[in-house]
Amino acid sequence: MRVELLGLPRERAGVAELELEADTLGQLLTALAIRFPSFNELISVDRLRPSFTANLNGDRFISDPATRLTESDSVLILSADAGG
Amino acid sequence: MPFGYHGCYLRIDVSDGSVDRIPIPETVLRQFLGGSGLGVWLLLQEGDPAADALAPASPLVFAFSPLVGSPLTTSAKFAVVSKSPLTNRINDSLASSGFAIAGKRCGCDAIVIVGRAAAPSALIIDDGRVSLHIVEHLRGASCQITEAAVKERLGAGYQVASIGPAGENAVRYATISHDGRHAGRGGSGAVLGSKNVKAIAVRGTQRCEWAHPRELTEISRDLSKKSFGPATAKYRELGTAANLLTFNRLGALPTRNFQSGTFDEAVSISPEEIRTTHSRTRASCVACTIGCEHIYGIGAEPGVRLEYESLFALGSLCGVSDPDAVLRASRLCDELGIDTISAGGTIAFAMECVQRGWLDESWLTFGSGDAMLRAIDLVGRREGVGDLLAEGSRRAADVIGHDSIAFAPQVKGLEIPGYEPRALQTMALGFAVGARGADHNRSGAYEVDFSDKVDRRHATLEAVRYAIETEDKAALMDSLILCKFLRGVFADFYAESADMLQQVTGWDATADELRETARRIVGIKRRFNLMAGWTRDEDTLPPRFLDTPLPSDPAAAINRQQLEALVAEYHRQRGW
Numbered sequence: 001m002r003v004e005l006l007g008l009p010r011e012r013a014g015v016a017e018l019e020l021e022a023d024t025l026g027q028l029l030t031a032l033a034i035r036f037p038s039f040n041e042l043i044s045v046d047r048l049r050p051s052f053t054a055n056l057n058g059d060r061f062i063s064d065p066a067t068r069l070t071e072s073d074s075v076l077i078l079s080a081d082a083g084g
Numbered sequence: 085m086p087f088g089y090h091g092c093y094l095r096i097d098v099s100d101g102s103v104d105r106i107p108i109p110e111t112v113l114r115q116f117l118g119g120s121g122l123g124v125w126l127l128l129q130e131g132d133p134a135a136d137a138l139a140p141a142s143p144l145v146f147a148f149s150p151l152v153g154s155p156l157t158t159s160a161k162f163a164v165v166s167k168s169p170l171t172n173r174i175n176d177s178l179a180s181s182g183f184a185i186a187g188k189r190c191g192c193d194a195i196v197i198v199g200r201a202a203a204p205s206a207l208i209i210d211d212g213r214v215s216l217h218i219v220e221h222l223r224g225a226s227c228q229i230t231e232a233a234v235k236e237r238l239g240a241g242y243q244v245a246s247i248g249p250a251g252e253n254a255v256r257y258a259t260i261s262h263d264g265r266h267a268g269r270g271g272s273g274a275v276l277g278s279k280n281v282k283a284i285a286v287r288g289t290q291r292c293e294w295a296h297p298r299e300l301t302e303i304s305r306d307l308s309k310k311s312f313g314p315a316t317a318k319y320r321e322l323g324t325a326a327n328l329l330t331f332n333r334l335g336a337l338p339t340r341n342f343q344s345g346t347f348d349e350a351v352s353i354s355p356e357e358i359r360t361t362h363s364r365t366r367a368s369c370v371a372c373t374i375g376c377e378h379i380y381g382i383g384a385e386p387g388v389r390l391e392y393e394s395l396f397a398l399g400s401l402c403g404v405s406d407p408d409a410v411l412r413a414s415r416l417c418d419e420l421g422i423d424t425i426s427a428g429g430t431i432a433f434a435m436e437c438v439q440r441g442w443l444d445e446s447w448l449t450f451g452s453g454d455a456m457l458r459a460i461d462l463v464g465r466r467e468g469v470g471d472l473l474a475e476g477s478r479r480a481a482d483v484i485g486h487d488s489i490a491f492a493p494q495v496k497g498l499e500i501p502g503y504e505p506r507a508l509q510t511m512a513l514g515f516a517v518g519a520r521g522a523d524h525n526r527s528g529a530y531e532v533d534f535s536d537k538v539d540r541r542h543a544t545l546e547a548v549r550y551a552i553e554t555e556d557k558a559a560l561m562d563s564l565i566l567c568k569f570l571r572g573v574f575a576d577f578y579a580e581s582a583d584m585l586q587q588v589t590g591w592d593a594t595a596d597e598l599r600e601t602a603r604r605i606v607g608i609k610r611r612f613n614l615m616a617g618w619t620r621d622e623d624t625l626p627p628r629f630l631d632t633p634l635p636s637d638p639a640a641a642i643n644r645q646q647l648e649a650l651v652a653e654y655h656r657q658r659g660w
Contacts, residue, residue: 083324
């Protein structure tokens with residue numbers, strides 16, 4: 001599936017998007033933490049830390065590590081604080 | 085009198101230069117704290133909510149807070165409170181930095197200004213002694229030139245707040261500027277201009293003592309440490325402008341006067357792109373450890389502080405993709421003393437009217453940076469079509485007709501910030517019920533939309549309590565006063581706020597007390613509005629948002645019945 005990184009997660013990773021394989025959100029986050037050591041700031045085991053959030057396909061926000069993902073999904077990782 | 089306060093306010097009539105030092109009962113301070121809360125209370129004491137906002141008798145309040153001058157990070161803030169000439173409802177705008185500290189050291193918790201000076205004047209408050217200096221030579225000067233000139237004339241130690249040409253010309257969304265920042269929304273600059281006051285300079289030596297200095301120092305150190313963490317990293321490293329690409333990806337970036345939620349050319353004005361071609365430096369307010377300000381250079385020209393709200397309003401909302409045009413427009417607004425959100429909203433509205441053939445200004449087209457810059461300049465000087473646009477989108481729509489009010493991007497007359505209501509529907513409710521109109525600083529309901537608590541494109545009644553929670557929290561932060569960018573660092577906001585207040589004032593404040601205080605402050609704003617003529621049908625959104633799904637995302641739709649149900653539930657839960 002496609003992972004899109006926005007804002008600070010993009011800064012930390014140094015890329016805007018990448019392809020990963022995972023069946024659940026928790027697996028995806030674990031894989032991201034392994035791929036990008038700097039994501040320790042964002043991810044604790046299989047969950048995002050409170051300052052960050054995940055969105056599925058640009059539609060709904062998700063947080064449960066057990067959330068099922070499919071190959072055609074696009075998962076966005078972004079800052080939770082949208083203050084302007 | 086509790087620690088942390090002087091227990092009085094200065095009432096200055098600039099018509100004759102008279103000054104009264106008026107006590108504030110401790111019960112009032114405890115009930116309304118400072119900033120927005122105390123400011124609205126004083127406004128009700130001193131003025132008539134039904135009077136014209138620009139009448140000499142209508143007060144303008146600068147309110148400080150118990151935390152001002154303390155070592156708590158981000159506490160150097162002040163609220164400017166008045167009736168808004170744009171909305172005819174309550175207006176409380178906040179700004180930061182040295183003016184708050186120096187103003188409080190004048191020995192007062194607030195400054196109330198009434199009357200009208202005979203000539204353009206600078207109001208000087210030196211340790212509580214008040215004088216008026218005629219500054220005819222500064223007529224038409226920018227905010228920055230005015231501030232520098234007054235400082236140079238008075239010498240060291242003064243902090244200056246000023247208005248630009250827009251405030252002098254009664255642009256209904258003129259700002260009050262200090263140290264490069266603005267009490268931005270709702271037209272407080274026009275209110276100060278109506279008093280013929282071009283600048284206020286404050287200097288003082290009177291410090292408040294803290295009830296528990298050692299404990300306060302410990303709390304302050306801990307808060308500063310937390311402010312360096314991940315909860316504020318976005319603001320520190322990228323600034324608020326980082327919202328742009330995120331909102332665009334979510335289809336929530338207002339574009340071409342809310343005709344779309346995505347802007348094809350968003351990347352070109354994103355901070356990620358601009359920083360590759362423009363120099364960037366960082367700055368912060370006095371007494372702030374976050375440092376959210378990102379200042380971009382344009383060649384040899386002076387740098388421009390760029391925030392998301394300015395970026396969306398002067399960029400995607402007007403269809404402008406030239407980053408230099410957006411940066412220059414932001415700087416021009418700063419110089420003239422104009423709220424960038426209302427400027428962008430009103431100009432984008434005019435651009436759509438031109439597009440429809442309802443406004444005969446063929447040069448004013450979406451996408452033209454030159455047109456936007458020209459329009460801002462005309463607004464500041466109230467010349468040509470600028471005289472109409474200086475009135476804001478609601479009044480402009482009344483003049484233009486053709487049912488253009490249906491897409492004037494405002495609530496209660498205040499232009500909508502950069503959060504597309506159809507794509508962020510808890511925020512839509514926050515906008516609809518906001519006491520000062522569509523506002524992202526008095527309602528942080530977008531936080532809820534950015535979570536799995538709600539479906540952001542299909543709000544249910546469950547969203548209402550969340551919207552209320554964010555509104556209450558904002559009311560408390562605006563009265564303590566603390567920067568909202570700190571909100572993510574608190575594990576228990578009310579308990580930690582109570583702890584701060586205890587150490588500063590000596591009160592036995594509790595989390596529950598502060599929850600009640602927050603609701604009281606929201607309530608007193610409503611009371612002002614009721615006295616000013618508010619009716620329930622004002623708590624809505626313009627027809628565009630209720631009649632038409634977001635064209636770029638048809639799933640993003642909120643109809644009139646849905647919004648009315650949310651508003652009714654909001655009123656029910658508020659007990660109104």
